[in-house]
Amino acid sequence: xxxxxxxxxxxxxxxxxxxxxxxxxxxxxxxxxxxxxxxxxxxxxxxxxxxxxxxxxxxxxxxxxxxxxxxxxxxxxxxxxxxxxxxxxxxxxxxxxxxxxxxxxxxxxxxxxxxxxxxxxxxxxxxxxxxxxxxxxxxxxxxxxxxxxxxxxxxxxxxxxxxxxxxxxxxxxxxxxxxxxxxxxxxxxxxxxxxxxxxxxxxxxxxxxxxxxxxxxxxxxxxxxxxxxxxxxxxxxxxxxxxxxxxxxxxxxxxxxxxxxxxxxxxxxxxxxxxxxxxxx
Amino acid sequence: xxxxxxxxxxxxxxxxxxxxxxxxxxxxxxxxxxxxxxxxxxxxxxxxxxxxxxxxxxxxxxxxxxxxxxxxxxxxxxxxxxxxxxxxxxxxxxxxxxxxxxxxxxxxxxxxxxxxxxxxxxxxxxxxxxxxxxxxxxxxxxxxxxxxxxxxxxxxxxxxxxxxxxxxxxxxxxxxxxxxxxxxxxxxxxxxxxxxxxxxxxxxxxxxxxxxxxxxxxxxxxxxxxxxxxxxxxxxxxxxxxxxxxxxxxxxxxxxxxxxxxxxxxxxxxxxxxxxxxxxxxxxxxxxxxxxxxxxxxxxxxxxxxxxxxxxxxxxxxxxxxxxxxxxxxxxxxxxxxxxxxxxxxxxxxxxxxxxxxxxxxxxxxxxxxxxxxxxxxxxxxxxxxxxxxxxxxxxxxxxxxxxxxxxxxxxxxxxxxxxxxxxxxxxxxxxxxxxxxxxxxxxxxxxxxxxxxxxxxxxxxxxxxxxxxxxxxxxxxxxxxxxxxxxxxxxxxxxxxxxxxxxxxxxxxxxxxxxxxxxxxxxxxxxxxxxxxxxxxxxxxxxxxxxxxxxxxxxxxxxxxxxxxxxxxxxxxxxxxxxxxxxxxxxxxxxxxxxxxxxxxxxxxxxxxxxxxxxxxxxxxxxxxxxxxxxxxxxxxxxxxxxxxxxxxxxxxxxxxxxxxxx
Numbered sequence: 004x005x006x007x008x009x010x011x012x013x014x015x016x017x018x019x020x021x022x023x024x025x026x027x028x029x030x031x032x033x034x035x036x037x038x039x040x041x042x043x044x045x046x047x048x049x050x051x052x053x054x055x056x057x058x059x060x061x062x063x064x065x066x067x068x069x070x071x072x073x074x075x076x077x078x079x080x081x082x083x084x085x086x087x088x089x090x091x092x093x094x095x096x097x098x099x100x101x102x103x104x105x106x107x108x109x110x111x112x113x114x115x116x117x118x119x120x121x122x123x124x125x126x127x128x129x130x131x132x133x134x135x136x137x138x139x140x141x142x143x144x145x146x147x148x149x150x151x152x153x154x155x156x157x158x159x160x161x162x163x164x165x166x167x168x169x170x171x172x173x174x175x176x177x178x179x180x181x182x183x184x185x186x187x188x189x190x191x192x193x194x195x196x197x198x199x200x201x202x203x204x205x206x207x208x209x210x211x212x213x214x215x216x217x218x219x220x221x222x223x224x225x226x227x228x229x230x231x232x233x234x235x236x237x238x239x240x241x242x243x244x245x246x247x248x249x250x251x252x253x254x255x256x257x258x259x260x261x262x263x264x265x266x267x268x269x270x271x272x273x274x275x276x277x278x279x280x281x282x283x284x
Numbered sequence: 285x286x287x288x289x290x291x292x293x294x295x296x297x298x299x300x301x302x303x304x305x306x307x308x309x310x311x312x313x314x315x316x317x318x319x320x321x322x323x324x325x326x327x328x329x330x331x332x333x334x335x336x337x338x339x340x341x342x343x344x345x346x347x348x349x350x351x352x353x354x355x356x357x358x359x360x361x362x363x364x365x366x367x368x369x370x371x372x373x374x375x376x377x378x379x380x381x382x383x384x385x386x387x388x389x390x391x392x393x394x395x396x397x398x399x400x401x402x403x404x405x406x407x408x409x410x411x412x413x414x415x416x417x418x419x420x421x422x423x424x425x426x427x428x429x430x431x432x433x434x435x436x437x438x439x440x441x442x443x444x445x446x447x448x449x450x451x452x453x454x455x456x457x458x459x460x461x462x463x464x465x466x467x468x469x470x471x472x473x474x475x476x477x478x479x480x481x482x483x484x485x486x487x488x489x490x491x492x493x494x495x496x497x498x499x500x501x502x503x504x505x506x507x508x509x510x511x512x513x514x515x516x517x518x519x520x521x522x523x524x525x526x527x528x529x530x531x532x533x534x535x536x537x538x539x540x541x542x543x544x545x546x547x548x549x550x551x552x553x554x555x556x557x558x559x560x561x562x563x564x565x566x567x568x569x570x571x572x573x574x575x576x577x578x579x580x581x582x583x584x585x586x587x588x589x590x591x592x593x594x595x596x597x598x599x600x601x602x603x604x605x606x607x608x609x610x611x612x613x614x615x616x617x618x619x620x621x622x623x624x625x626x627x628x629x630x631x632x633x634x635x636x637x638x639x640x641x642x643x644x645x646x647x648x649x650x651x652x653x654x655x656x657x658x659x660x661x662x663x664x665x666x667x668x669x670x671x672x673x674x675x676x677x678x679x680x681x682x683x684x685x686x687x688x689x690x691x692x693x694x695x696x697x698x699x700x701x702x703x704x705x706x707x708x709x710x711x712x713x714x715x716x717x718x719x720x721x722x723x724x725x726x727x728x729x730x731x732x733x734x735x736x737x738x739x740x741x742x743x744x745x746x747x748x749x750x751x752x753x754x755x756x757x758x759x760x761x762x763x764x765x766x767x768x769x770x771x772x773x774x775x776x777x778x779x780x781x782x783x784x785x786x787x788x789x790x791x792x793x794x795x796x797x798x799x800x801x802x803x804x805x806x807x808x809x810x811x812x813x814x815x816x817x818x819x820x821x822x823x824x825x826x827x828x829x830x831x832x833x834x835x836x837x838x839x840x841x842x843x844x845x846x847x848x849x850x851x852x853x854x855x856x857x858x859x860x861x862x863x864x865x866x867x868x869x870x871x872x873x874x875x876x877x878x879x880x881x882x883x884x885x886x887x888x889x890x891x892x893x894x895x896x897x898x899x900x901x902x903x904x905x906x907x908x909x910x911x912x913x914x915x916x917x918x919x920x921x922x923x924x925x926x927x928x929x930x931x932x933x934x935x936x937x938x939x940x941x942x943x944x945x946x947x948x
Contacts, residue, residue: 060901083875084889084904181925182903183871191926192939214924266880266922 006066012092013063016054018047025104029054043068048101048108050222052076053177059086067091070098072110074120075220075256076177081121082256083218085180088121095119097127100135103227109236110223113140120257140221144240159205165231166204172225172235178215185210212238217246217265220256288410289320289345290403291336293327293352295382300325302386304396308351311400315407319343328358336362337369347375347413349406351399353382372415374862374932379406401948408944412937416862421911423509424609425853428453430501430792433461434480434835435827435842436614437487442846443612444492448853451606452487453515454497455788456545458563460484461616465546465640467647469835470699471730477649481562488564496604497565500788504611504795505885507914508822509858511608519599521570521578522556526594529566531558533586533595542574544651548641550659551651556586556595560649568594610849611796613806613818614826614842615789619781620675625684628674628779629750634660635757636750636777639696646703656708658776661755665775668704669759670697670715671747675782677718686782686803691832693780694721698731700778701740714741714772716761724834743770750777783832797883798823805831816845824848863932864913865920867906870896871927874904878919878928886912887919 006012019030019040027046031054032038050073058065069077074095080086100111114136119125139145147155173179173186185191186207193210221243225235246253250264250272292309294300305323313321320343324332327350339345348371350362355378363373381399389395427443429436432454440450452459464484466476487493496517503514537554544553546560555574558566568586576583577597587595619640623631630636635658637645648654658665672693675685694717701713720742722728734740747761756773763770785804793800798818799807806825809817816825826845827838867878869892879887886909894903906928908919919928920935929935 083873083877085873085875181871181873183925183927185924185926188871188926190936192936262880266877268881268883 006092011064012066015041015066016051016058017041017068018043018049043096045102048103048227050076050177050224052080053175053180055091056080056085056180059090064090064092066094068094068096070096071117071119072115072222074122076222078120079218079220079256080177093122095122095125097131099131109226111135112137115221141240141244143234143237144244147237162233163205163208165233167231168204168207169230171228171230173211175224175228176215177222178218208235208238212242215239216242217263218255219243286317286346286411287319287344288317288407289339289343289348290318290407291327291348291350292323293350294323294325295353296325299382299386302389302392302395303381303399304392307396308399308403312403312407315404317411318407320345327352328361333365336365340366340369340371345371347410349377349379349403349410351379351381351403354380374416375413377406377410379403401945405941405944408940409937412934412940416931418862419860419910420857421509421860423853423855423858424607426608427610427612427849427853428513428608429612429614431614431616432459432495432497433614433616433827434463435616435838437483438839438842439612439614439826439846440487440493441483441490442843443849444490446850448850449492451494451496453499453501455500456559457498457520457569458559459487459495459497463835464560465643467643468699468703470695471726477562484562484564495565498569501792501795507884507912509609511611511822513606513608515604517602517604519601521595521597521599522568523594523596524565524567526592527567528592529558532589533568534558536585536589538583538585539574539576542571547644547651550641550644610822610824610852612824612826612845612849613792613798613829615786615792615829617783617828618786620685620784622674622779622781625675627749628671630779633752633757635775636779638779638781639700642700642778656704665711667712667772667774668776668778669772669774670701670778670780672697672715672717672780674779686784688803688832689721690782692834695727695834697780698734702734702738705738705740714743716743716745716747718746783828785829789829796820796823816841816848822852860911861915863915863930864910865908865928865930867908868927869894869905870899871925872905873925877922878906881918881922883916883918884912884914
């Protein structure tokens with residue numbers, strides 16, 4: 004608020020209370036008065052990085068509040084030239100693990116850590132530095148990997164059969180910031196409003212997983228917002244796991260290095276035959 | 285709507301024997317857009333081409349599909365045919381119903397059905413084709429030759445002779461390569477140095493040739509006619525312009541632990557050395573691993589004795605960036621290390637040597653000054669056993685050696701045997717062989733002279749074991765003709781080791797995007813008809829880098845490669861491929877992913893005002909340099925929004941093909 008008064012920042016991206024007790028929603032605050040509605044706490048699960056893409060073109064600086072995992076998405080968007088660092092004032096907000104009505108969010112149960120990748124100022128306390136992860140991040144992926152191809156196929160057919168194509172996963176995804184998404188582009192030959200076959204939604208999610216591979220920071224927003232509770236994060240995590248195994252540990256949105264495993268060729272890259280072998284396993 | 289003509293070729297019986305060509309022509313007749321279809325015995329013949337041209341005129345065709353052989357074979361032919369009939373040459377699609385259909389199928393019904401699908405896919409693609417215009421690009425009139433052996437030297441001399449600038453980049457401190465290490469050459473027994481060193485001198489004195497020795501090519505970008513190379517010239521700690529090659533420093537150097545690579549490590553050299561007396565450039569080089577001054581800061585003896593003031597301990601690597609129109613790969617070979625072949629005992633016995641080591645032991649400039657003395661005790665060997673095919677002609681997928689015949693070993697072994705018998709008639713010489721292969725002018729005569737006149741004992745069979753017993757090497761082998769085991773107490777064993785590409789070849793191939801076979805030999809654009817060109821345009825092959833060969837063959841191939849280079853450099857402009865990527869700025873996110881995957885550096889980014897329906901703003905967008913783009917399509921599959929597309933192979937065209945196939 005002080006920064007806004009001083010004129011250092013023109014607006015704030017944060018959270019405000021929603022209709023229910025637990026559903027806090029991202030909000031834009033453009034004056035000191037509006038800031039009365041600003042909240043931060045247990046239910047500030049939403050990743051605000053994506054909202055910055057729009058703010059990137061606005062006059063003056065935008066203050067954004069980012070949790071540790073959100074800073075990865077923010078940094079990744081800088082790597083992709085979707086955000087200009089100079090247009091933002093970043094508050095790193097300590098996180099004790101975010102919740103919804105049913106308790107700790109899935110993404111917080113597999114928390115990636117409490118380090119801020121990028122910030123101007125950090126506001127946290129000792130409690131928010133304590134780890135919140137209570138399960139292995141790749142647990143779900145490993146379980147699926149141990150199934151047969153048919154079992155996996157059946158699993159995904161079943162899960163994705165619930166998809167209503169509301170596009171929430173895409174709209175919330177910080178890696179989905181295309182000027183024109185292929186699914187909205189009639190010329191792309193993958194855009195369609197009414198599904199022609201019952202495989203249509205399946206293809207949507209497969210294409211999306213491929214499009215964000217190597218860029219997904221595993222922020223978990225896709226699964227959080229899915230009204231049909233489809234575990235979409237498993238698709239992304241499978242890619243992350245494979246990339247880690249084939250090309251070495253990699254976390255999108257970390258460090259200055261812009262080169263990602265999927266866009267960098269090295270002589271030690273896995274041979275396609277090895278990849279195929281693993282795919283069959 | 286396009287008016288499409290479909291032309292189905294029989295290719296004599298190549299296609300027609302397995303594919304019902306009439307049925308194919310009939311089946312596509314009613315495809316959307318098709319207004320004419322025909323089949324003919326040889327579509328690429330003058331009569332076949334006339335058939336196409338007449339149909340274009342008569343039916344006012346806007347595009348044609350030719351169902352024939354691979355586009356690699358005749359796409360250019362049919363594009364020319366269409367162009368001469370007034371059609372845009374890029375309105376031609378080839379359905380490959382030979383290599384990808386008739387040649388790989390036996391069942392005529394199946395093959396016909398597949399040919400129809402392939403034709404329909406090509407028609408679907410053609411429906412989305414748009415006329416493209418080829419541009420031109422300039423040709424840089426300079427040639428880069430990688431490797432300064434006899435192959436590289438000969439290519440450079442021939443290219444320079446035509447008036448073009450040539451740079452030879454050689455990784456060792458001197459040019460000359462393997463041939464410089466040889467003693468005599470078969471089948472004439474003239475001395476290798478006597479015929480090679482004048483060529484080395486000629487190269488160094490040629491105004492058009494620039495020798496960059498002790499250097500490696502570090503990076504290559506660009507494309508045919510316009511390559512850009514970064515060359516790292518390693519610090520030799522001696523100023524090349526000042527050193528007179530007096531070699532005083534090399535005699536005074538107190539460090540004597542460095543292995544003499546030129547003598548196959550059979551003796552030692554100083555830390556500062558000149559590889560051999562006729563080295564070009566005749567300039568000393570300091571081995572930083574051995575130099576006491578560079579390692580401890582003390583010594584500096586060479587600097588003190590150098591009257592030219594050429595020593596410079598502070599010299600650093602130098603990076604040279606230059607543009608070239610053509611690149612010749614002449615990276616040569618090395619003998620394999622026979623140590624893993626335990627039965628020959630190479631690793632354990634100093635007197636078991638490779639043929640190249642034997643060359644040095646016989647050479648007047650070698651470690652023994654040309655007197656044949658065995659390495660262990662410096663005695664004259666009285667019995668020598670030569671073993672051929674060591675590491676050559678091995679079964680594939682074994683670690684014991686190479687599947688191929690190294691080609692030169694039969695002849696050099698005959699030469700070695702003959703030379704020994706001539707110089708030291710009291711020496712017994714035995715040669716174990718699998719086959720003796722002597723195709724080549726005067727080759728068989730040479731071998732027979734060794735066996736018949738010089739009394740070399742040729743034994744058909746392989747050696748199973750070489751074991752040290754006292755100061756003898758007990759050689760146990762089989763004699764297949766007499767069907768018996770042979771035991772020979774030898775003083776020395778010489779292994780005719782297989783040759784393999786120089787270890788740098790693989791990384792150079794990757795750098796040049798030039799294809800290689802599983803043995804790391806560079807592959808030709810066509811094994812018979814384009815033997816000195818790489819499939820990558822502008823890259824040419826010279827010498828053993830392409831496959832095992834002897835000196836006359838190497839020199840002939842080097843000349844052939846030079847003639848191809850000259851043919852390229854003689855042109856002022858090249859017609860460029862219009863099938864290049866282009867970015868739709870309205871959809872581009874400026875995310876840089878395409879720039880990262882582009883192997884040619886063809887993509888740059890600009891801040892640009894983008895205008896479209898409801899859009900008018902400055903954005904960071906990708907731009908493709910069409911002169912640099914090679915149309916590989918890596919960017920188009922990386923682009924998440926589909927902003928990047930490839931002309932002539934657009935996403936739409938490819939999906940149309942896939943759709944046509946899936947509808948089958």
